Amino acid sequence: MQFIGEHLLPGELGHFFAILSFAASLVAMIAYIQSTRTENPEEKNSWRRLARAAFITDIVAVFVVIGTLYFLISSHYYEYFYVWSHSSNEMQRRFLLAGFWESSEGSFLLWTFWNCVLGLVLMRMSGKWEAPVMSVLSFAQLCLASMIVGIYFSSAKFGTNPFILMRQFEAGAPIFSDPHYLQSPVMQDGRGLNPLLQNYWMVIHPPVLFLGFASTIVPFAYAIAALWQREYKEWIKPALPWALFSAAVLGTGIMMGAAWAYESLTFGGFWAWDPVENASMVPWLVMICGIHTLLAYKSTGHSGRITFAFFILAFLLILYSTFLTRSGILGDTSVHSFTDLGMNTQLALFLFVFVIPSLLLFIVRYKDIPSIKAEEAVDSREFWMFVGALILFLSAVYVIAFTSIPVYDKLFNKKTAPPEDVLYAYNKVMILVLIVIALLTGITQYLKYKKTATGFRKLLLPSVIALAVAALVLGFGHFDYLKYGQGYLIAIYVAVASAVFAVVANLSYIWVAYKGKLKNAGASVAHIGFGLMLLGILISTSKKTVISQNTSGIVIPGLTDAKGKPEDPTENLTLVKNLDFRLANYRVTYTGDSAGGPKDAKVYYRLHFTSPNEDFAIYPDAFINPKGQEGILANPASKHYLDRDVFVYLTSLPNRSSTDDTSTFRDHALKPGDTLFYSKGLMILNRIVHGTDGREGIDAGLGDSVFTADITVHAMDSSLYRARPVLVVQNGRLAYYPDTVMSQSLILRFAGATAKGITLGTRESAxxxxxxxxxxxxxxxxxLLWLGTMVMAAGLVMSVVRRVRRG
Structure with missing residues (x-):
């Protein structure tokens, strides 16, 4: 059957170049391996020329595949399943890239793209290491190309084809029996991108993160090349800048993900110890371990063997995280994991074709790696660098072990119960680790390699300054985080002091050792950034305060947080339109909503904040869950200050299926005992109470006058309701705390006092x-967290530049 209107040529072209990429990377890998193995210079150069030509062919093929797929998405050719699944007519053009790499195929292409870029740089800069290093990178390219080649060997599926047509994916569906199926209303629009992913962070975060993922292969490749060629010292100089670069980019990518979570998700923070978050962080921790032991190995010869292990494990953990996130095994424990594409066997093979050869090579060469039998001196820099790396590595093992529980359960058919408080299970260990690491980042800089003749005297002044600053921070910071008891609070105090020490000690070291010149102080700058990050984490999380105490008296049943756990009704404030309510130091009013625009499915809700010193509005957005489940999907909004953020998100919306409410308040003069009728019954003012009459959430000081109207509402169905609107007189100003009888659509406001009673405002809605x-x-x-991230990344980049300039 000939189908009318299909655009087949771009898809056929894209699939051809995907197959070409696979073939070219295979040729490049074989040629580079032959160039490494042969001793004949002429033959070596001949194989290298072939390898370069093949790798450049691979680069061209990858670029064509990416360009073709993006063309299909931007053209909205919905006959392609990938286009239909990840784009729609309503998507803004700036989010088309987010749709491109939303799924596994697009993310593999993004990873492949960065491998191409890294390969180009390595071909130009790696010199004699080109052949063995590029052998490893070409093998990785081959594995990645296999993920999108989309061909079958007998009944075995080999990769997924991003250019597959809808009628091929859903073969047998009745709609595809019509040659004009593209004219069907079903095919006029795509499924689109998850609205939570329609955020600018999802345009810039994945490319940076995947550059970080891809870059970990370069230190790994140098380590493998050194073991392969038995050159155990020569690899250090070229590998070190790449390791620093990888740590900078991967760390930045991870924190960009934290910023996206902070701005787009509603768990109220930037890090939730989600399994996918953990899987990306653990390789970075191991890479940091490798950098420090590599520096010690370079200067003293100590820690050589463990340095090889760290760089090998860092890349293997990247592959393991790829398996975790794309196999679907974390589907029940993570909000980030990809859908299972039926490629679990191939993903596992991708992991093991690197794990087995690299670890075998390391084991075989282990005894050949130079090792100094004499132990490091306790007052040497290398000793404490090794201690810090070991502690950091053990923390990474702890995190990945917890994260891998679903894998354990799958392998052994178990059902391991998670800890009652997952956050605490991680935090109670990591806070102790971070205390030690923060102290070491301040101390170790002052020590010399091999032996420190002057001892720790230079640390005296920065230690005194740090203690004084920490005392001020802790003294005026009012840290009272007692959720996990006094012991955990003490750990927070010590961690804050340690973070302050890390910042002060490294600032002092820049002044003492480098005379204030930053160009050679990359390590100290990175350590300062780490200390600032730690301070930001500790202060923002331990002093995070819920300010949405329920002062309206309206309780919405069934509220749940982002993880499906019941929300505390006293911490969720219901705002009735055009009524102002107390929110910490602000008065906040919900004044209305507006659609995002012709290509923005979200609805933005305007919350107007006022205080004696400022007046502003913020616009959190939300939409009903498109999958038909109960609840809403929400994006937070924040008001940013230099010293804090006010962070707001929506937890409940009204049913908009009925007509809009246009009613207004009507004022009535009442005295105790009076009856007032409304459309569904009557109400009686029982008494006027001086005080809150037990109602919670009223913001009143010692000098304020508080009055409560005690009202009984008698509905026509014989139901009785109690309402207690409150009036607060604050320095001559009136503050209203209305009360609502939800089932009667009735709002009561204590609007003022009269000579004989009160003025009661009533508002009904049809x-x-x-x-x-x-x-x-x-x-x-x-x-401080975001500033520290930027400073740490800048310090690592400064170290890269310095190492490159030194050759």
Whole structure:
């Protein structure tokens, strides 16, 4: 059957070049291996020329595949399954890239793209190491190309083809029996991108993260090449800048993901110890271990064997994280994992074709790696660098072991119960690790390799300054985080002091050792960034405060957080439209909503904040879950200050199926005992109470006058309800705390006092009233976290530049 309107040529072209990429990377790998093995210079150069030609062919093929797939997405050719699954007519053009790498095929292409770029640089810069290093990278390219080649050997599927047509993917569906199926309404639009991913961070975060993933292969390749060629010292100089570069980019990519989570997800933070977050962080920790032991190995000869192990494990853990996130095995424990594409066997093979040869080579060459039998001196830099690396590595093992519980359960058919508090299970260990690491980043800089003749005297002044600064921070910071008891609070105090020490000690070292010149102080700058990050984490999380206490008296049943756990109703404030409510030091009013635009499916809700010193609006957005499940999907909004963020997201919305509410308040003069009728019954003012009458969430000081109207509402169905609107007089200003009888769509406001009674404002709605329910936090000094991330990355880049300039 000939189908009308299909654009087949781009897909056929893209698939051809995907197969060409696989073939070219295979040729490049074989040629580079032959160039490495042969001793004849002329033959070596001949194989290298062939390998370069093949790798450049691979690069061209990858670029064509990427360009073709993006062309299909941007052209909205919905006859292709990938286009239909990850784009729609309503998607803004800036999010088309996010749709491109939303799925496994696109992310593999992104990874392959960065391997191409890294390969070009290595061909130009790696000199005599080109052949063995590029052999490893070409093998990785071959494995990645196999993931998107999309061909079958007998009944075995080999990769997934991003250019497969809808009628091929859903073969047998009735719609495809019509040659004009593309004219069907079903084919006029795609499924689109998850609205939570329609965020600018999802355009810039994945490319940086995948450059970090891809770059870990270069130190790994140098380590393998050194073991392969038995050159155990010569690889250090070229490998070190690449390791620093990888740590900088991967760390930045991870923290970009944290920033996306902070701005787009509603768990109220930037890190949730999600398995996918952990799987990306663990290789970075191991890479940091490898950098420090490589520096010790370079200067003293100590820690050579463990350095090889660290760089090998860092890349293998990247592959393991790829298996975890794309196999679907974390589907029940992570909100980030990809859908199972039926490629678990191939993903496992991808992992083991690197694990087995690399570890076997390391074991075989282990005894040949130079090792100094004499132990390091306790007052030497290399000793404490090794201690720090070992502690950091053990923490990585702890995190990946916890993260791998689903794998263990799958392999052994178990059902391991997770800890009651997953966050605490990680935090109670990691806070101790970070204390030690923070102290070592301050101390180790002052030590010399092999032996420190002057002892620790130079540390005296920065230690005194750090203690003084830490005392000020802790004294005026009012740290009272007692959720996990006094012992954990003490650990927070010590961690804050350790982070301050790391910053002060490294600032001092820049002044003492480098005379204030930063160009050679990359390590100290990176350590300062780490200390600032740690301070930002500790302060913002331990002093995070919920400010959305329920002052409206309206309780929405069934509220759940981002992980499906029940929300505390006292921490969720329901805002009735055009009524102002107290929110910490602000008065906040929900004034309305607006659609995002013709290509933005989200609805933005305007929350107007006022205080004696400022007036602003923020716009959290939300939408009903498109999968038909109960609840909403929400994106937070924040007001950023230098010293804090006010962070707000929506937890409940009204049913908009009925007509909009246009009613207004009507004022009535009442005295105790009076009856007032409304459309569904009557209400009686029982008494006027001086005080809150037991109602919670009223913000009143010692000098304020508080009055509560005690009202009984009698509905026509014989139901009785109690309402307690509150009036607070604060320095001559009136603050209203209305009360609502939700089932009657009735809002009561204590609007003022008269000579004989009160003025009661009533508002009825012919439909369900217009409201939003919000949860709001204050994150103190969270900007220290983002500043520290940038400073640490800058320090690592400075170290890269310095190493490259030194040849």
């Amino acid at each position: 439909s369900v009233m217009d409201f939003v329910t919000i949860k709001a936090y204050v994150f103190p000094y969270i900007n």
